[in-house]
Amino acid sequence: MKLKKSLLPFVLGVLVTLAIGMVLITTEHAVLISSIKYDRLLDMDKKYEKAEKIKEEILEEFYQEISEEELEIGMYRGMFEATGDKYSRYFTEEELEAYHDSTNGNYVGIGVLSDVSEGDIHITRVFPESPAEKAGILAGDFIIEVDGVSIEDSGYEKLIDIMLGEEGTDIEVIVNRDEEIMVFNLQRGRVDIPFISSKNLDGIGYIHIYQFGTDVSKEFKDHLKSLQKEGIRGLILDVRDNPGGLVAESTDIADMLMKDGLIIYTLDNEDNRRTYKSDASSIDIPVVCIANEKSASASEILIGALQDSESAVIVGEQSFGKGIVQGITNLTDGTGYKITYSQYFTPNDNVIHQVGVTPDYIVPFEGSINILDPNPEQDPQLDKAIEVMEELMLSK
The missing domain is CATH 3.90.226.10 (2-enoyl-CoA Hydratase; Chain A, domain 1)
Known part of the structure; x- marks a missing residue:
């Protein structure tokens, strides 16, 4: 009789363990995680709950159409902007590809080298045989608008992104040349940069x-x-x-x-x-x-x-x-x-x-x-x- 009593807790323990195991195996979304990881997930949920709420509010209430993807890109950009370092930035897939192309000596764009140290797009070089050279854009020009987007409203980064694109597509570039506003219509092309x-x-x-x-x-x-x-x-x-x-x-x-x-x-x-x-x-x-x-x-x-x-x-x-x-x-x-x-x-x-x-x-x-x-x-x-x-x- 004593033997049976001593075995009872052990048997019950095995049965409970098996039952839990069965629940974990048979329940599709059940996952066993550590308490540390669980606490971390709760902390992340609280931290980003505000961001999720703001995103949903913008998607529902903003007066113009905006996509969830655009908001996410903006969030990623914002983290780098918060550093206060203009050289740190987030790249979309297209921007990253263009960046790597430019360091390899070729990319699709208009074919200018620019200085943006003061927040303006000051053209310092126009590459030979590039769309920009053929259109008549010169070193010394300041780009102030691209395809209807002005640098005052959107900043230089946005305009540089717009200038990149598919080969053969049309683009309008407006420059300031010695206080004279000039409009150029050209096509993006593959540019080989002579280093x-x-x-x-x-x-x-x-x-x-x-x-x-x-x-x-x-x-x-x-x-x-x-x-x-x-x-x-x-x-x-x-x-x-x-x-x-x-x-x-x-x-x-x-x-x-x-x-x-x-x-x-x-x-x-x-x-x-x-x-x-x-x-x-x-x-x-x-x-x-x-x-x-x-x-x-x-x-x-x-x-x-x-x-x-x-x-x-x-x-x-x-x-x-x-x-x-x-x-x-x-x-x-x-x-x-x-x-x-x-x-x-x-x-x-x-x-x-x-x-x-x-x-x-x-x-x-x-x-x-x-x-x-x-x-x-x-x-x-x-x-x-x-x-x-x-x-x-x-x-x-």
Whole structure:
């Protein structure tokens, strides 16, 4: 009898366990989770209940038609805008694809390079054979409206997104050119961006880098070899109007031009340090760099490293001052985001962000830079670079 009583709780325990197991197996939506995960889910539900309520209210009450997808995109954009960092942003699938295309040297659009540092779309370069060039849009123009959407109402980001699109589709672009409003009707097209160009200026090599896109360091090496075969005795490297690009491409070029030493180092929000270093090999000719107020980011990495290591003389104007690094994350649904994750410093611990690099020779220039046919008589910065180069070659 005692044995039976002692077995009873055990049997009941087994039966209860089996019953619970049967419920979990036979009930379609039953899930066994930990108490920690359960508490976390409750916390998330409370946190986003407000967002869900606002979304539903907008969908029901807003006086114009708006989709749930548009509201979700706006929410994702808003999180990056809350950082106060204009370089961190969310990408839709189409925007992310266009971004990757632009760093690879081709995309579908109108074919302009622009500076948006002040919130305006100031065209700094119109690419050869692009829809913009064929329509008559010029460097120096300010884009103020695209397909009926004005920059005042929607901001530059929206207008840039509109300019991207399917090849062959029509687009209307309105620009301000010296206070004259001009309307251009053109078609979006595939644009091949030439990242680099070079020329032999009577024994001085001239290389201009438009942007630090994919494989530009390899292109730079090829251009440099071609110029060296022609017997150049010095190199002028022009990064004016270069908005930056891929850090690795910039440091690879610095490695070719400077001897063993530190190129840059970065610090993240926990002061973790990452260094980029050069090996001992470098070219054996003097180097002069030309920069201006639109030389930014990866351009400043290059000129800052060359200046601190005394590998080059810098001519021109104070650079832009973007000394922070962004990384791209591709999400599984095809969207993605760009976020600033570190700040970089020159070998001599100089801060570049919101400061820039000060040239060794400051030479103002407000005219247009003729990269394909450089002419020192019309370009005082290039003229000064050649003057400095001739002095360096004489002293070598």
